[in-house]
Amino acid sequence: MTRRKRPTMIDVAEHAGVALRTVSRVVNNDPTVGTTFANRVQAAITALGYTPDERARHLRGGRSGLVGAAVRNLSAGHPVLGALDVVARGHGLTVLATATADEEDREREVVLSMCGRHLDGIVLEPVGDNHHYLSPELDAGTPVVAFDRPAGGIMVDTVVSDNAAGIGTAFRHLRGHGHRRIAYLGDEERIFTGHERAAAFRACMAASGEPVTGLVHPGVVTPGRIAAALDAILHGPDPATALITGNAATTQEVLRHLGAAAATLAIVGFDDFTLADLLRPALTVVAQDSDTIGRTAIELLRQRMTDHTRPVQTVTVGVRLVVRGSGERPPAP
Structure with missing residues (x-):
């Protein structure tokens, strides 16, 4: 089967009965082209199914x-x-x-x-x-x-x-609802956002006078690591009553692991995600713009x-x- 030849500017010019330069000016949105000629060129473009070569047009301007x-x-x-x-x-x-x-x-x-x-x-x-x-x-x-x-x-x-402001807002929100044992569970600290958010949480705890030992759990977001961190947070001698999660992936893994037990823990997640508002109760989050x-x-x-x-x-x-x-x-x- 013979492949149909792609129409060119020359074909458009011949079909419209205008100079090749006129077609080029119309394709490049030159406002000085008269309405009559512009309409003829546009009609020819439609009739032939011509598509301008965007690559060539950009390269002529020095860009892709x-x-x-x-x-x-x-x-x-x-x-x-x-x-x-x-x-x-x-x-x-x-x-x-x-x-x-x-x-x-x-x-x-x-x-x-x-x-x-x-x-x-x-x-x-x-x-x-x-x-x-x-x-x-x-x-x-x-x-x-x-x-x-x-x-x-x-x-x-x-x-x-503003990672620090987000963690600070989440921390003060939970404190305002009566929580003193607040834990943080987030991403690896080798990652900039993981470090920024964990450091901001430590600063909040220090400013409030609360001990931070055993309440900060950064690391890779895997089911096993999240399960171990939650066990330490919730089943130690002085369990946390509230949790800040450091990103959406961590939040989702926490909710998956806790299941129905999530309803007994106050949670604020950093990052919003699809369906977070459909959970019961819906998830309170620090949303990025x-x-x-x-x-x-x-x-x-x-x-x-x-x-x-x-x-x-x-x-x-x-x-x-x-x-x-x-x-x-x-x-x-």
Whole structure:
């Protein structure tokens, strides 16, 4: 079977009875083209099913129109990635996303692959501690923006949530409902957000005069580790009556392990997630502003594309407490 030839600008010009240059001006949204000629060209484009070559159009302007996004996961949805995509499309950019699966070697592989494709910029959710491999790309003018946590060993624009404020808000909320034995269960402290949130919790406990021993449990988010931490938190000689979880993955594993017993423990989770409001009781969370994080990351990337010499910025985005029921239980008498 013979493949149908893709229509070209020349075909459109012949069909519309206009010069090739006129077609080019219409395709590139030149406002000086007269209405009559513009309508003829648009009619020819529709009739022939012509699709402009976006790659060629962007390359003529010195850009690809593509932005890479290296994020930790894609399988369960990624709210910041969704915001990145919406904002980027509003600026005529297309986001190409790849998951790093929280693996440093995988992160380096996919980011360097993006660099090799000469994308207009890269938005990175860092996993590793060392991003020196990006130094040649930065020196060559490739814009890079990190979000959720800083990149290691290089200076790039960064967007982070106010982790300390979020933990402080959760802690004060539980204290306000009568809890004194509050525990923290979160991610590994080698990860920036894991360290920031665990450190903020320790600071809250110290400021309140409460002992912290046995109440802080950072580490890998696996069923076995979560089960062991919960056993220590809830079944020791002086069990906790409330729990702050450090991210959505930890919260979900805690709820899965506790089952019906979760109804006896006051819980505030850091990060909102789908269906959290449908639990009984619904989950009280510290919600990150994913839309603002995504929008800010794209804005910083575009500014860096325009001027790669501008001072590096770190933008801290606020969080908010969403009260739903699980964090408002008083301690058992």
